[in-house]
Amino acid sequence: MNFFGQTRSLLVKRAFFCLSVLAFQGLVTFSDFGNLSSLAVQPAFAADASLAVDDFSSQYTALTKRILLAGVDLERFSLNYRLETSKRPKFRQLRYFATQEAGAGCGLGFEIASIKEFGIGRKHPLQIDTRVLKGGLITAMTGSIIAGSGSGLELSSNVYSGIKRRQHGYDARSATKTVSAKLKEIDRLLAEREALVAAHKDSPAYERAMVEGQILKEMRIAFVDEYSHFNIDSRKFFATQNMFFLLNAAYNSLGAAAAYVGDKSLHNPTLNGASNIMFIVSGAMAAVSPALSVMSGNLMARHARRVLDRELGPAVAFKDEEFSAKRKLLEELLPGAQGSLIPSLPATQRLAMYTESNKLFVKQLDNETHTIRRLQEVALQTNLLAPPIGGTLMTQGILGTVGYYSYRTRPRKQLNCGYAGAIVGCVGLSANLVGTAAWLLSSMAYEHKLKAKQQMPAQLIKARLQHLDDLQKLLEGI
Numbered sequence: 001m002n003f004f005g006q007t008r009s010l011l012v013k014r015a016f017f018c019l020s021v022l023a024f025q026g027l028v029t030f031s032d033f034g035n036l037s038s039l040a041v042q043p044a045f046a047a048d049a050s051l052a053v054d055d056f057s058s059q060y061t062a063l064t065k066r067i068l069l070a071g072v073d074l075e076r077f078s079l080n081y082r083l084e085t086s087k088r089p090k091f092r093q094l095r096y097f098a099t100q101e102a103g104a105g106c107g108l109g110f111e112i113a114s115i116k117e118f119g120i121g122r123k124h125p126l127q128i129d130t131r132v133l134k135g136g137l138i139t140a141m142t143g144s145i146i147a148g149s150g151s152g153l154e155l156s157s158n159v160y161s162g163i164k165r166r167q168h169g170y171d172a173r174s175a176t177k178t179v180s181a182k183l184k185e186i187d188r189l190l191a192e193r194e195a196l197v198a199a200h201k202d203s204p205a206y207e208r209a210m211v212e213g214q215i216l217k218e219m220r221i222a223f224v225d226e227y228s229h230f231n232i233d234s235r236k237f238f239a240t241q242n243m244f245f246l247l248n249a250a251y252n253s254l255g256a257a258a259a260y261v262g263d264k265s266l267h268n269p270t271l272n273g274a275s276n277i278m279f280i281v282s283g284a285m286a287a288v289s290p291a292l293s294v295m296s297g298n299l300m301a302r303h304a305r306r307v308l309d310r311e312l313g314p315a316v317a318f319k320d321e322e323f324s325a326k327r328k329l330l331e332e333l334l335p336g337a338q339g340s341l342i343p344s345l346p347a348t349q350r351l352a353m354y355t356e357s358n359k360l361f362v363k364q365l366d367n368e369t370h371t372i373r374r375l376q377e378v379a380l381q382t383n384l385l386a387p388p389i390g391g392t393l394m395t396q397g398i399l400g401t402v403g404y405y406s407y408r409t410r411p412r413k414q415l416n417c418g419y420a421g422a423i424v425g426c427v428g429l430s431a432n433l434v435g436t437a438a439w440l441l442s443s444m445a446y447e448h449k450l451k452a453k454q455q456m457p458a459q460l461i462k463a464r465l466q467h468l469d470d471l472q473k474l475l476e477g478i
Helices: 002-024 030-038 042-085 092-121 130-167 172-198 206-265 269-312 320-332 344-356 358-375 386-406 411-452 457-476
Strands: none
Touching: 042 172, 042 206, 042 457, 092 130, 092 206, 092 411, 130 206, 172 206, 172 269, 206 269, 206 320, 269 386, 386 411
16 A cells, blocks of 8 residues: 555656646646645745746846847947948048139130130121130130049049948948848847747736837837938939039030130131030030939939848838837836836837937938038039029030031121120129039038037937947946
8 A cells, every 4th residue: 555655646746747837838727736736836836937937037138138239239330331421522522612613714714705806706807816715715625624623533532432431341232231131130039039928928027028029120120211211312322423423524524625626626617516516515414414413313212222122121111100109008018017027128218219219310310411412512513503504505505506507608697606605605604603602602601500519410420329329338237
């Protein structure tokens, strides 16, 4: 009897142990224990369950902390990428202003000389001083070479800056690959955290953990949305700017060639028609260059969007209204959370408030950047002045062409067309000189005002990076 009694007691204990494990895993309930619930091992089970809850809490906190730190790292990279791409080459503003003003000033000198000599020639064709016209044409050619070289220099500067960014991993392609890798790590941690929470549905903090998980996913959307926004904007801007520099160099080169041929036509009149035709094409290119530049930027923006959709997934807009609602729900669930889960909340709230301000930050940064870029559109780069200025130069070429081909045997009529064209060209280049100076002064004044308010794009980004550093220290203290 003792043998069978000991065996039965041993079997009962082993059965209870097995049922305890199953109950902890959620496979059976405590009511299934029956009379075994009165055994002395119940306090031991309660202690094991308490340890299990503590283990869940520690794992939960550790995973949430890693996700938040990974998010901070991603956001920091995104902001540094923006900071690098927004850097402007030193002295570009004054340098480019000087070359464009020199080009316009030399062109204006030619127009003034032409008005004087063609005015004389309308009445007395034989009294025209070809040496004055020759000097004017050489001056115009020199100005076009200077202006075109200025654009070529800035285009080369952009290429060089792009190479430097690529070396540091801040070109568009490398940056997107880096962000993609960081997102994969965040997604892995989110999936691990989701599985952990799903395995502890009986925890009093389960509902709060689920809401906090939704907030973390919304943060991921905000990070991707902000980086995508910056990436597309920078690529669009560089494509627009580079296309303009290229076109500007091209039509100034053509203008220099037209002036050279015009100089030769003083001794070989048969070249006069070709010279004026080149002036027409040069003026037309100047008029449409801003539109073509904007078109190039828009095409690049579409290409950048396709690349981001392929590398980071389809675009999902961050909705701050929904984000705010989930944050409030998380705060309402706080009283029901277990103590060991709470340490992650302050950091989560801090990052949530930071992320929620994303929309306002991006809007402010965009406004300031957009205004500065518009004010930096010196010379013929401005969308407002380029078409009429280019139109006046094109009109001058048309009048010269009509005068040559229609009045070859009527020099007074021919010179009269040249006189009218020189007046039109003088108006256009005068507007170019004044407009360029006005844009430069406006840009410098506006930038000075923003610097005083600490609202320059670079200042805004650096301030946000400092907030990230503070947040990281808070997270690391959890």
